[in-house]
Amino acid sequence: MTEVDWTQRGPLVDKWPIAYASEADQRAYGRQTRRRVSRRSLAELVPGEQDAVSILRGQEANRIAELIPLRYARMLVSPFTFYRGAAAVMAADLGGGPRSDLFVQLCGDAHLDNFGLFASPERRLMFDLNDFDETYPGPFEWDVKRLAASFDIAMRQAGFGPAEREPVVLAAASAYRRRMRRYAGRTSREVFYSHIDIDAVLASRPEGATKEEFAAASKTVAKARSRDTMQAVRKLTETVDGRPRFVSQPPVLVPLAELMPTADQNELMAWIAMLLAGYAQTLSADRRRLLQQYHLVEVARRVVGVGSVGTAAWVVLLTGANDADAVILQAKEAQESVLAPYLAGPRISHQGQRVVEGQRLMQAFGDPMLGWREAVTLGGTRRDYYLRQFRDWKGSFDSQEMTVRQLTFYARACGQTLARAHARSGDRMAIAAYLGGGDAFDRAILAFATAYADKNEADYAALRAAADSGAITVAPEP
Template sequence: MSDGNLVESSEAHPMFDMSAWTEFKNPEDRTNAGLKLRERFPLSSHAVWRVQTKRRDVIGLLEEQNKMRVPDLVPLRFKRMSANAFTFYRGGAAIMANDLARTPTTCIPVQCIGDAHIGNFGIFYSPSKRLVFDINDFDETATGPWEWDIKRLAVSVEIAGRNIGLKEKERHDAVYRCVKQYRETLREFSQMGFLNTWYTHFDVEDSLAHLEKAMKAKPSKTLHGAIAKARSKDSKKAANKLTYLDGNRLRFKTEPPELVQINDIRGYEDIDALRGRLRQLFDTYRDSLYEDRRHVLEQYHYQDTARKVVGVGSVGTRCWISAFIGRDIDDPLILQMKEAVASVLAKYVGHSPYSTHGERVIQGQKLVQSTADILLGWSRFVANDGLPRDYYVRQLWNGKGSIDLDTLHADSLSNLGSLCAWCLAHAHARSGDSVAISGYLGDSDEFETAMMSFCDSYADQNEDDFELFTQLIASGELPCA
């Protein structure tokens, strides 16, 4: 239940320590530990959210984030967030983290995604070039409570349903199925050996039809369409779209503000010095890779760099893309180097144990994602203002397929929500104590019922916050491109 005030320090919850659960040696003890938590945090307590109106203070959290961002891109960030209540929710992870810190929390730790909304799941290639479906955004990952992730996901299903005009019953059914899928999947993993849990993944081509049959769901044209699109999204297609051939060298196009070739970037007095810092970033990134991955990278030769705008909530953080070629000009590689800043969860769960935020993002991703990009790495360099900047690096397009949430209908939203919940339960089973969480959730649908109520109320809260946000833009108090 929120009182509308900001949480000012990490004292809202104790540090979420994975080792605290190792004293429960066997499954029975861990199940009982989860059951005992219901005495303090009944499942029904998760239903409660009291809507607070005109929360100017939480809009201030978004303004606070802007202090570390590229000033020229802040208006674009707010423009993208102002499109509708769902885009506002996507960009408002800091607001919800502040609110979740005031809800019932069992303190059973997992590697939280931190921003586990329905748009942050998608399709990509595994190292064996198979398409898999999994979580694909880890900017906010941190050790924290499992409840916050499933609540962020379930609320996103409700808000996405409102955004496409679904009836109340259709939205509630989709939320119910999402939360039920999470609970039942977590229970299945709690009964498996840990290595079997670790190796499990959702192979899109092999598993989707089977899962749809198991969930008694109609085949989703939206999901199957995204699979077909993902097969063609790789570095070669990215190069064709974003670069041109200048003699025998690839050069990035300039299409401001989304894409700006390095020579066209304003605000830097010395472009050569900027190039030097980016070379330092890349060299440090190489050191974070395993030796075999460095060998792969060394087969590619540098071509060009540009600044790219990505996402909704991420707009304004620094993001660079670099082009390389391998065997010849028809063998391109496009790497994305994205700035990593403190997780929105940090002041509520404690600081990261990693020395840089780039490493926090990548190590968290490897812990929960079943098949990670082989070129994942991190870096740090000192910027021209004398401050260190942390980055993580990955392939820009690696069989990337996202779901167009605006084209969903009742069945496809329900299918997608359930699929995302399966992946989230897998992430939590890999990184936390699935036995204790499953013991807490039990075999009834009490948690699902509670979450339907919570999601309905929190979606109302999001709409009220969004209305104030757009009013502040209209009055000129907030910048908007």
């Protein structure tokens, strides 16, 4: 066939997605990309110009000042928790290196702890990606690199040596490549409906799994089913004067009454009510009708995650006709993606909408109550929010408790899930052609992950030194 000159196709809007291109043209594009940016070159680590501590300090301006010391405390627990909170640091390091420009909707923070178990609307338990605060269109390998490096870093923390770490990292990269090549041979509708049903996985009894490993996985699944809205209500609230109220657990959970005077509380409750009303307009009619059956009872500030600490996050208690019918929504501030400064991406008018639409693109089954709304704070500053159910069958696997064999199986599951998410939004045939049938890509990702784990340790040490010198303030939670 005639070779296509894809370099003349213009800006991002023409490069991604190439929904109108034929299979032959998409595969040709992937092979041409391989000649322009070799798979071997993806091993190269080009650190950003700014040091890690400066990047993290730069994020302080848009955060709640009193929570910043807690953020640093969580990041300094270990090199892995540092990595979890340092997505902005890695974005700067990825931004200067070689890249394929085969664009997909990136998670932006695809480390191994951002995969887990979630409920589908049909009440099936799925294994999928979580946390889309940094989602943004960009080159597919950025997510793969973040995933691979997370396995190396987490396994170092668990005491595994290079001989044990390398096969696990390779398993993640290889699973991604193989699954993407499989999706390249499927129809777009087949890819769209693809998912990982955890009950089906357990029913098939993964090959080689011991009774102990199978029992551990089954226990995690059972625990996920117990972590629903009503469990969250029981855990986070207590009955005061006959009404449910959030329990005070500062600094993680602080009820409104402890944050401000009564007059300001009334004003903020009115503000939350307006936020909910606007958010409801982003839901489908049936889900909006469901929300209308509840009324606002109480609000609390809740600290979540590692990297998100310091951004505004609220939990909102709603009840129906009686207090036994309760639901907790989370309203979380969405700021600009850490990837945005390094990519010529689309103009974003609402960061909450960016998160919601990115999540819907990547997840097989999203939270049916997921929506967004901008709001002007009491101080007059606009903040963008996205809202979701606080807990709806949620479970995670502890990498620090896994054996090498369990980590290998988990790495494959994460790699396959990431490939499915990318195949839904990007040009899977072009990416598959770029990846190829050999292990050149896998080896390059392994080399990058090893180099990045070394850099992560150095960056962690730099933050520790900043804390020891008093350059940053650290305040561990009680």
